[in-house]
Amino acid sequence: MPKFKLEYIWLDGYAPVPNLRGKTQIKEYEKFPTLEELPDWGFDGSSTQQADGSDSDCVLKPVAIYPDSTRNNGAIVMCEVMLPDGTPHPSNSRATILDDENAWFGFEQEYFLVEDGLPLGFPKGGYPNPQGEYYCGVGFKNVGDVARQIVEEHLEICLDAGINHEGINAEVAKGQWEFQIFGKGSKRAADQIWVARYILNRLCESYGVDVEYHCKPLTGDWNGSGMHANFSTEYLRETGGKEYFDKLMAAFEKNCDEHIAAYGPDNHMRLTGLHETQSIDQFSWGIADRGASIRVPHSFAKNDWKGYLEDRRPNSQGDPYAIASRILKTIAEVPTS
Missing domain, CATH: 3.30.590.10 (Glutamine synthetase/guanido kinase, catalytic domain)
Structure with a gap:
C-alpha cells in the first residue's frame, strides 16, 4: 500500500493571535484517506503554550482533510486541539462556535x-x-x-x-x-x-x-x-x-x-x-x-x-x-x- 504524508496542522495557544503549527505523520492507505480513517495524534503542548511541562500531552483531532499537491501522496489535515480526556482544549476556538450549514x-x-x-x-x-x-x-x-x-x-x-x-x-x-x-x-x-x-x-x-x-x-x-x-x-x-x-x-x-x-x-x-x-x-x-x-x-x-x-x-x-x-x-x- 502507498505511504501517505499527512500534515496535521493546528492553532497553538499564543494570544491574542494563535500561530499555525504542523507536523507530518506517515500512514499506509490503499487510496487517499477519508476523514473518518484518520487517527487522533498527540503533540507536546508545553512547546506551544497549551500545556505545562509536567503534563504536556495534547491531542490532535482531525476535522478536515485536503489533498496537498506539493507532495507525493500528500494531505493537509486540519485539527482541533483536545485535552487527553477528550474535551476541547481552552485554546480550541473551533469546538464551541455556532455553526449553521445554511449560513x-x-x-x-x-x-x-x-x-x-x-x-x-x-x-x-x-x-x-x-x-x-x-x-x-x-x-x-x-x-x-x-x-x-x-x-x-x-x-x-x-x-x-x-x-x-x-x-x-x-x-x-x-x-x-x-x-x-x-x-x-x-x-x-x-x-x-x-x-x-x-x-x-x-x-x-x-x-x-x-x-x-x-x-x-x-x-x-x-x-x-x-x-x-x-x-x-x-x-x-x-x-x-x-x-x-x-x-x-x-x-x-x-x-x-x-x-x-x-x-x-x-x-x-x-x-x-x-x-x-x-x-x-x-x-x-x-x-x-x-x-x-x-x-x-x-x-x-x-x-x-x-x-x-x-x-x-x-x-x-x-x-x-x-x-x-x-x-x-x-x-x-x-x-x-
Whole structure:
C-alpha cells in the first residue's frame, strides 16, 4: 500500500493571535484517506503554550482533510486541539462556535508580503509612490514579479486542495494582496481560511518572504489589512425585507463592542475612519459605501433587501471561527416572524 504524508496542522495557544503549527505523520492507505480513517495524534503542548511541562500531552483531532499537491501522496489535515480526556482544549476556538450549514460566509483575506521587514516593492530607507495605482494593478512598477508568482502558485495549490477560492487581486497598498474564500457553514469556511493561510506561509519559505497579517503594519497614509466577512443566512437570501434588515442593523449596532472584541486585535489602528472602513467607535451601514461598518450591495437593496451583507470591520489577523460565530450570535437575536 502507498505511504501517505499527512500534515496535521493546528492553532497553538499564543494570544491574542494563535500561530499555525504542523507536523507530518506517515500512514499506509490503499487510496487517499477519508476523514473518518484518520487517527487522533498527540503533540507536546508545553512547546506551544497549551500545556505545562509536567503534563504536556495534547491531542490532535482531525476535522478536515485536503489533498496537498506539493507532495507525493500528500494531505493537509486540519485539527482541533483536545485535552487527553477528550474535551476541547481552552485554546480550541473551533469546538464551541455556532455553526449553521445554511449560513454562508465569504472571507476576503488581505495580507502583505514582506522581505527583510519591508513590504515587497518598498525601497530600503524610503517609500514607493503613494497608494493609488497598486489596487488590481499590473506591471512591474505596481506589483513586481515575485509577488505575482507567489500569489498565483498559492492559488493553484489551494485549488488543488479543493479550497473554494473565489478570487485574488493586488490590493490598495504596495506589497498588499488579497484572496477570497467562500464556504457554506461557518466551520467549513473558517477551516479553509486557516488552511489557505498555512499553505501561503509554507509556500513563502521557499522565496525567503514572510506573510504579514497584522491589520496595520504600515503607519501613515496607507491602507490597513482587513478580512471582510460577507455573510448570508437562508432567511436573508430567501425572505429578507426592509423591516427585518433594519432590526438586524439595530442588533449589530447594539453589539458593536462585542463584534470589535471578536474581530481581531489592534483594530483601533486600522479602523480610524480615514481609510477603508468606519471608525472603531461608530457603527454605520451604507449601500455600496466602503467607508461603512457594513456595506450593502446595490443588488441586495434592489432585490427587496434579500441576499448577502458585508461586514468590513473584521481584520486580517482575526480568527475566522470567532468572527463567524459572533455574526451568527447577533443574527440569532433578531426574530424572523
